[in-house]
Amino acid sequence: MSSVMTAPGTGGATARKSESVWAASWRRLRADKVGMVALTVVALSLLLVLAAGLGLVASGWQKETGVPNAPPTFMGPGTAESAGAVESAKGPNVDLSDIDPLAPKYAEWTERAKQYKTDETPRAQTLPFGADRLGRDVLAKAIKGAEISIMVGVLAAVVATLIGTVLGALSGFYGGKVGDFLEWVYNVFTAMPNILLIFAFAVVFGRGVLPVVMILGLAGWTGIYRLVRAEFIKHSVREYVRSAEAIGASKASRMFKHILPNVSHVALVQLSLHVVSFIKSEVILSYLGLGVSVDQVSWGTMLSEAQNELILGYWWQLAVVTVFMAVFVTAFSLFTDALRDALDPKLR
Amino acid sequence: MLLSIQDLKVAFRVGKARGEVQRALAVKGVSFDIPENSTVALVGESGSGKSVTAMSILNLLPDNAERSGQILFQGRDLLKTSLRQLQAVRGREIACVFQDPMSSLNPVFTVADQIMEPLMKHLGMSRRQAAVRAEELLHEVGIPDPKRRLRSYPHEMSGGQQQRVMIAVALSCNPKLLIADEPTTALDVTIQRQVMELLARLKQTHRMSMLFISHDLGVVGEIADQVVVMRHGEVREKAPVADIFHAPQDPYTKALLACRPSLTESPARLMVIDDHIAGRQAQGSGKAKDPNAPVILEARGLRKSFFFKTGLFGKQEFQAVKGVDFQLRKGHTLGVVGESGSGKTTMGLTLLRLHEPTGGEVLFEGKDLLKMSGYDWQKMRRRIQVVFQNPYASLNPRFTIAQTLLEPMEIHGIGDSHASRLDTASALLRRVGLDDSALHKYPHEFSGGQRQRIAIARCLTLKPEVLVLDEAVSALDVSVQAQVLNLLKDLQDEFGLSYIFISHDLAVVKFISDEVLVMQHGSVVEQADARELLAAPKQKYTRDLLGAVPRGYAGRDQAATAAA
Numbered sequence: 001m002s003s004v005m006t007a008p009g010t011g012g013a014t015a016r017k018s019e020s021v022w023a024a025s026w027r028r029l030r031a032d033k034v035g036m037v038a039l040t041v042v043a044l045s046l047l048l049v050l051a052a053g054l055g056l057v058a059s060g061w062q063k064e065t066g067v068p069n070a071p072p073t074f075m076g077p078g079t080a081e082s083a084g085a086v087e088s089a090k091g092p093n094v095d096l097s098d099i100d101p102l103a104p105k106y107a108e109w110t111e112r113a114k115q116y117k118t119d120e121t122p123r124a125q126t127l128p129f130g131a132d133r134l135g136r137d138v139l140a141k142a143i144k145g146a147e148i149s150i151m152v153g154v155l156a157a158v159v160a161t162l163i164g165t166v167l168g169a170l171s172g173f174y175g176g177k178v179g180d181f182l183e184w185v186y187n188v189f190t191a192m193p194n195i196l197l198i199f200a201f202a203v204v205f206g207r208g209v210l211p212v213v214m215i216l217g218l219a220g221w222t223g224i225y226r227l228v229r230a231e232f233i234k235h236s237v238r239e240y241v242r243s244a245e246a247i248g249a250s251k252a253s254r255m256f257k258h259i260l261p262n263v264s265h266v267a268l269v270q271l272s273l274h275v276v277s278f279i280k281s282e283v284i285l286s287y288l289g290l291g292v293s294v295d296q297v298s299w300g301t302m303l304s305e306a307q308n309e310l311i312l313g314y315w316w317q318l319a320v321v322t323v324f325m326a327v328f329v330t331a332f333s334l335f336t337d338a339l340r341d342a343l344d345p346k347l348r
Numbered sequence: 349m350l351l352s353i354q355d356l357k358v359a360f361r362v363g364k365a366r367g368e369v370q371r372a373l374a375v376k377g378v379s380f381d382i383p384e385n386s387t388v389a390l391v392g393e394s395g396s397g398k399s400v401t402a403m404s405i406l407n408l409l410p411d412n413a414e415r416s417g418q419i420l421f422q423g424r425d426l427l428k429t430s431l432r433q434l435q436a437v438r439g440r441e442i443a444c445v446f447q448d449p450m451s452s453l454n455p456v457f458t459v460a461d462q463i464m465e466p467l468m469k470h471l472g473m474s475r476r477q478a479a480v481r482a483e484e485l486l487h488e489v490g491i492p493d494p495k496r497r498l499r500s501y502p503h504e505m506s507g508g509q510q511q512r513v514m515i516a517v518a519l520s521c522n523p524k525l526l527i528a529d530e531p532t533t534a535l536d537v538t539i540q541r542q543v544m545e546l547l548a549r550l551k552q553t554h555r556m557s558m559l560f561i562s563h564d565l566g567v568v569g570e571i572a573d574q575v576v577v578m579r580h581g582e583v584r585e586k587a588p589v590a591d592i593f594h595a596p597q598d599p600y601t602k603a604l605l606a607c608r609p610s611l612t613e614s615p616a617r618l619m620v621i622d623d624h625i626a627g628r629q630a631q632g633s634g635k636a637k638d639p640n641a642p643v644i645l646e647a648r649g650l651r652k653s654f655f656f657k658t659g660l661f662g663k664q665e666f667q668a669v670k671g672v673d674f675q676l677r678k679g680h681t682l683g684v685v686g687e688s689g690s691g692k693t694t695m696g697l698t699l700l701r702l703h704e705p706t707g708g709e710v711l712f713e714g715k716d717l718l719k720m721s722g723y724d725w726q727k728m729r730r731r732i733q734v735v736f737q738n739p740y741a742s743l744n745p746r747f748t749i750a751q752t753l754l755e756p757m758e759i760h761g762i763g764d765s766h767a768s769r770l771d772t773a774s775a776l777l778r779r780v781g782l783d784d785s786a787l788h789k790y791p792h793e794f795s796g797g798q799r800q801r802i803a804i805a806r807c808l809t810l811k812p813e814v815l816v817l818d819e820a821v822s823a824l825d826v827s828v829q830a831q832v833l834n835l836l837k838d839l840q841d842e843f844g845l846s847y848i849f850i851s852h853d854l855a856v857v858k859f860i861s862d863e864v865l866v867m868q869h870g871s872v873v874e875q876a877d878a879r880e881l882l883a884a885p886k887q888k889y890t891r892d893l894l895g896a897v898p899r900g901y902a903g904r905d906q907a908a909t910a911a912a
Contacts (some may be wrong), residue, residue: 031363239742242702243803247756247810248729261746 028342035338041331049147058143061297066124066131069314077125130316132305141297142320148298150328152212153279159217160278161271164224165260171225172232173255182225189222198281202290212291216278224270231263265343272336276329283325299325349420350557351382351405351525356417358400358409371414374400376581378417380574382525387551387558389572389589391565391604393825394796397581398561402527405559406438407431421525440470443518447530449510453502459486459513460498466520485516490546507688508539512546519550526551527559532567536687536852541896544571563825565604569593569900577601593901607830609859611882611897617837618830618859637680637862644846645676645699645732645814650708652691652698668694670870671708674863676814679840681847683861683878685854685893691870692850696816699848700734701725712814730760733807737819739799743791749802750787753777756809776805780835797828801835808839816848821856833860854897858882866890 029035051057071077097103129139171182189197197219205211235241236259244258279299285291286300299321306318358375375397382388390398404415405426419426421442426434446452453462463485464478473481479498486494489512502510511531518526528547532540548571551558562568568575569589576586577598585598596602603621652669669691676682686692698705701718710717712728720728736742743752753773754766763769774784780801791799800820807815817836821829837860839845851857857864857878864881866874866889874887885891 239736239738240744242697243734243736243742243806244744244755245702246700246729246734247806248726248759249755250759253759258744258747262744 025342029338032338032341034334035342038331038334038338041327042335045146045150045328045331048143049150052143052147053151058140058147061136061140061144063137064123064131064135065137066127066135068131068133068135069309069312070124070127070131070135071314072130072316073126073128075126129320130314132317133309133314138317138320141302141317142299142324145297145299145302145321146324146328148209148292148296149279149282149300149325152209152216152282152292152298153275155213156216156220156278156282157271157274159213160221160274161224161267163217164221164270165228165267167221168225168228169232169255169260172229173236173251173259175233179229182229186222186225189219194219198285199290202285207290207293209292209296212282212285215285215290216281220274220278220281224267224274227266227270228263231266232259235259235262265340268343269336269340272332272339276332276336279325279329349381350384350422351559352418352420353381353401353405354379354418354420356401356404356415356419358397358404359414360410361412361414374413374581375404378578378581378583380576380583380586382557382559383574384524384557385551385555386573387548387560387571388574388576389560389562389568390576390578391562391568392578393563393827395580396578398578399529400581401578402529402559402561405527406442406444407434408444436470439466439518439523440521441523442525442527443521443523445511445514445518445526445528445531448534449507449514450502450534452514453510455502458499458501459505462513463498463517463520466517470521481520482516485520486513488519488550489513489516490542491516506539507535508543511535511539511543515543515546515550519554522554523556525557525559527561529561530563531560533562533564537854537896537898538687538892540567540898544898547571564898565592565826566608566898566900569902570898577604589901604826605900608826609830609833609855611855611858611894611899615859617834620830620834621827639677641677641679643675644678644713645848646711647672647674647699648709648711649673650695650698650710651706652694652703653706667870669698672865672867672872674865674872674875676846676848677862678813678846679844680862681840681849681860683857683864684848684850684867685852685857685864686867687852687893689869690867692867693818695867696734696818696848696850699816700729700732702734730810731812732814732816733810733812734816734818735800735803735807735820738823739796739803740791740823742803743799745791748788748790749777752791752802753787753806753809756806760810762809762811772809773805776808777802779808779839780805781831795828796824797832800824800828800832804832804835804839808843811843812845814846814848816850818850819852820849822851822853829856836860854882854893866893 029039048057052059123135127137127139129137129142131137132141167182167185171179192200198215201215201218202211205214232255236254241254241258244254249258282291282298283300283303286298287304289304291300292298302317302321306315306321309315309317356375356378357373359371359373362370362372364370378397378401380388390402392398400409400413403409404413405419405421407415407426409415415427417427421437426437429437453459460479460482463482464473464475467473467478467481468475482498483494486497491497491509491512497505497509502513505513515531526547531547532543535543544567547558547560550556558571560568560571569592572589574586575589575592577584577592577600579600584600585592585596587597591597592601593605596605600621603619606619607621609618650669650672651667654666654668656664656666658664672695674682684692684695694703697703699710699717705718708718712732715728717725717728717732747755750770750773753776754769757763757769757772763772770787774787777783777786782798782801782805786794786798786802791802794802804820820836821832824832833856836847840847847860849857849860861878864874864876864878865872866881866887868889874881874885874890876886881890882894885894
């Protein structure tokens, strides 16, 4: 910093556009190996979600392709279901047609039944990752479930970050009456047990993907609000904001054009942290029966089913969902960590 | 020889590029000796490697530093000792005092805890013995009522007292060498004077050596026996202090001595280092000021109070500015001096309504600024602008320089198109000594002096008439300070600007001001023509301030006679 004694031009004097703050962050992120692996996993997961959403993969998740509770391939076919069933009677059936009042209609019914075609697809004895109690492929379910769960997590985190950032900015920048009021709102929200709050919203919004997004977003903005507020309090008295005021920049311009880019790393990191926690929350919500509707599948509903299957010894649904969740959540957390390191503007 | 540094090189690993470890060489082969019972000063500007040199003695450097060479302390090479052995030396034989006492003391422990820690750790004293010794130490560093002070926490003390506590901690084990890294830079001049006298006295009574690091030759001249001048990680000159001041050999040393404004001379422009090295005289000449120029800005009874909540409903008033009156003539400079807490910055910000004033009026060409409606005030903002102290904080780090310079013009609708605004911006950049390549860069790519130039250029985009300069050169190195001060004078002559120059530095204020306002505890103590004020200060406070200004080697005799 000392070499200003030479003519204070800027040395190289090349008019190339210099590295922007975002480009510098990207460069730092790229140098972080763990972060890049995590980023790859996250990107692949998002691609999978997109493909599932467009119906390219796992579109037939509701097809019952295997026998009920078909075990994973490596375990081989399960023992015959009939083993424990009541033994059927032996010998020929007794002819009851003369006393059966419905007997004359049998022929007619058989005729009518022939008009309907039943496609009895052969059911597989085993599936690569097993099947659930209806014989649906667990892998397809987990992929389709990822679509809902990740979408819910990301959207809810976006909603929560938006609410938290805007309210935090207002509260931190204005302080005084506005700040007091928003603090009061914050206190009300945090004073209630979180699960109670979620139930209350669930009653209002009902079931489905969007309601779950709204429930989680509305119940989860408080932490972000607090952090953003603190950053705004800190930055609003900084000299660069004062200088902006001195040249006549409006309040909105100071808040969102000057301060926000400087605190955006906080909001971004919070966003990705909340994605992880909202995915977990969705699982809990669906598990409690407050999540997505019955004809949809998410990691949460699968876990909920897995509970009953587990007692019967059918563990594969649980295992597959757990592996999916663990990989995604871990990768996302590691990616978040790397992102925080890369975005933190310590270079100055 | 107590400590001997031979061909010390320090490099920092700064990351990898294409598989190769990149290193930045901060210290490029430095050698000097510290004899017993003497003070050696390391002088240099920021980035000269002076602190890195000092910190490498005890290896208090970050992990990515690599040291080579030799540091012999009483015949032992400190570069080769293990961490465990080094820890026995740290604090015990070599102690450190740092720049910022606020952050060097741990806020959750009492003063007693912090002084007693090294006593118990290094000297194996019991708690009771340590407490007794701590009290003696506090007494020795001149803290009144040491017994009571032992129980207080750092935040209950003033900056000067905190630094005294730091010195007491450093002295606790009777070190043979005290490393003082800019120990007085964060303090007011009067406090700085006291701390320096304390250090000089303690060095005598404890018979220790001192490595004194400073950017200010004025301070160094008063305290050092030997001076080592550093620049860009190299030693430029090392000599006894008298030789440095009376017969400097290196052009850089000469330039450092010349570019600092002094209280005794009044040149129209300051020497800058380039001039000196090129053997030129200071360029540019002052334009005579018209003593009867019209008054452009006038403050009458300007007051500003802050309110603190006490209890549930109570409010406590703190008067930061208690009725300030002044007149600023067109093209003139009004200097405002005072120590920290004197209300000078609050006064400046109140003029711009960056703080809403509590009372009084500010007349700009006869119109009261403080009573203006939002719309009128927005138009008036163009005409009165501000430059802040810290050039690192006053530019938005996420804006390019072009964005920074264009924003005020866009807000006020100056220039009719983006292209014409860009022309204005690049013209102003050239005027403050930067070129067009700066437009696409971000603030972190510039040095402090360059950033301050950019901040000045941003103000100039609005073509203001009054510029409030709030400690605008205080954070800059002396050589850069000289350049910016010259620039300010040039701009004043060229555009007829009027300045309100707020600073704690009397020498700088004297150089640039026509009239000076001395503030203390929120009120104006003395107000006079700059030359008169320095020649014949009327108030005791002004005399104290003037007496505390470090005067380099020449100040030694005066200090000696004053002490006697």
